[in-house]
Amino acid sequence: MLKSFKYYNLLFLLTVFISSAGAQTYRAPGFSLSFGVTVGSYSGADFGSTYAMRFFPPNNYDYGSNYYNNSYYNNGYYNNNYNNNPNFFYNPIVFDLGGEINVNEFLSIGIETSFLWHTAGYPGRGYTSGNLSGNRYYVDRWDNAMLYAVPIFLNLKIFPFGQRYSPVYFSAGYGEQYTNESIDRVREIYNNEYTYYGSKYLLAGYSDTKWLSGFKLAVGVRYSISPYVSNETELKVTNFFPDRNINSPLAMNRTTNITFIGITTKMRFSF
Numbered sequence: 001m002l003k004s005f006k007y008y009n010l011l012f013l014l015t016v017f018i019s020s021a022g023a024q025t026y027r028a029p030g031f032s033l034s035f036g037v038t039v040g041s042y043s044g045a046d047f048g049s050t051y052a053m054r055f056f057p058p059n060n061y062d063y064g065s066n067y068y069n070n071s072y073y074n075n076g077y078y079n080n081n082y083n084n085n086p087n088f089f090y091n092p093i094v095f096d097l098g099g100e101i102n103v104n105e106f107l108s109i110g111i112e113t114s115f116l117w118h119t120a121g122y123p124g125r126g127y128t129s130g131n132l133s134g135n136r137y138y139v140d141r142w143d144n145a146m147l148y149a150v151p152i153f154l155n156l157k158i159f160p161f162g163q164r165y166s167p168v169y170f171s172a173g174y175g176e177q178y179t180n181e182s183i184d185r186v187r188e189i190y191n192n193e194y195t196y197y198g199s200k201y202l203l204a205g206y207s208d209t210k211w212l213s214g215f216k217l218a219v220g221v222r223y224s225i226s227p228y229v230s231n232e233t234e235l236k237v238t239n240f241f242p243d244r245n246i247n248s249p250l251a252m253n254r255t256t257n258i259t260f261i262g263i264t265t266k267m268r269f270s271f
Contacts, residue, residue, distance in 0.1 A: 032101075032270040033099050033271075034097070034099070034267065034269070035097060035267055036095075036096040036265055037095055038094035038096055040260055040262020041053035041260070041262070042092075042118075042259065043260070044255070045255035045257065046123075046125070046251045046255050048255075050122060050124075050251040051118045054091045054118075054120045055090055055091075091119055092118040092147070093118075094262065098266070099111055102163075105159065106158060106162055106163070107158060109156060112153050112173075116147070116151070117147070119146050121251070127139060127141045128140045134191075136189060136191050137189075137190045138188065139190070140185065140186070140187050140203065141185075142184070142249060143183075143185075144182075146183075147252075149178065149180070152176055152177070153216050154174055155173035158170050158171070168220075168221055169219070169222065172218075174216075175215065175240075177212045177214060177258075178211055179240070179242075180207070181207065183206050184203075184204070185205075186201065186203060206248075208253070212258065214238060214240030214258070215238070216238045218236035218264075219235055220234025227270075228269060228271075229267065229270070230267075231267060231268070233266075235262075239258065240257075242256070
């Protein structure tokens with residue numbers, strides 16, 4: 001009986017807290033701007049494995065590697081120091097920006113965009129090997145996969161209990177994403193049956209840019225900090241649909257769904 005009494009008291013206090021937090025965030029009609037960051041990962045298929053959440057720096061023999069500058073590409077001297085690439089400690093890096101209008105207590109309409117970088121893609125596929133003269137061996141593989149994406153969504157946000165009484169909301173939106181991806185094909189030379197690493201050469205480089213269509217689904221909460229400032233946290237899933245081309249070396253062409261799952265936290269400023 002005592003445990004039950006404590007449970008209902010705790011539930012009552014939690015309900016009061018959520019209600020008071022939501023009541024202070026409601027302004028209609030009203031316009032707000034938001035700035036935030038997202039922590040998340042791509043998931044599924046070849047794109048998900050290549051651009052999953054990853055901590056940097058990795059082993060230079062795995063991905064994001066440096067290539068010797070004495071390599072030749074397209075019959076020309078290829079002098080590119082990959083040591084200067086911006087390989088961040090954590091990938092992907094995502095910054096968020098948005099604007100929103102409250103239509104009424106239960107509905108708001110907004111537009112949002114994100115700027116996403118992934119500089120440590122790991123394409124774990126396409127390995128080939130063979131013999132060279134002088135007891136040497138080579139391994140050809142994909143390396144240095146990098147992604148830059150800018151998704152733009154038009155969202156509907158629904159507060160089922162009303163913003164005066166609860167900060168919980170559900171969101172859905174349609175979007176277009178600018179997607180730029182690049183990848184290199186490299187050859188590694190080994191001596192003495194892979195016991196000694198020799199050199200690495202760039203064989204070819206590939207890149208492409210596309211606009212992809214997709215959608216977003218999210219659930220979140222909004223808590224008031226002041227009458228004009230609030231914090232918003234949401235769990236979101238986005239999905240875009242590229243045209244599949246299995247012969248392409250780029251991950252965005254080798255899958256039918258580009259799915260991202262993340263947690264976004266943002267500061268919202270109301271006017």
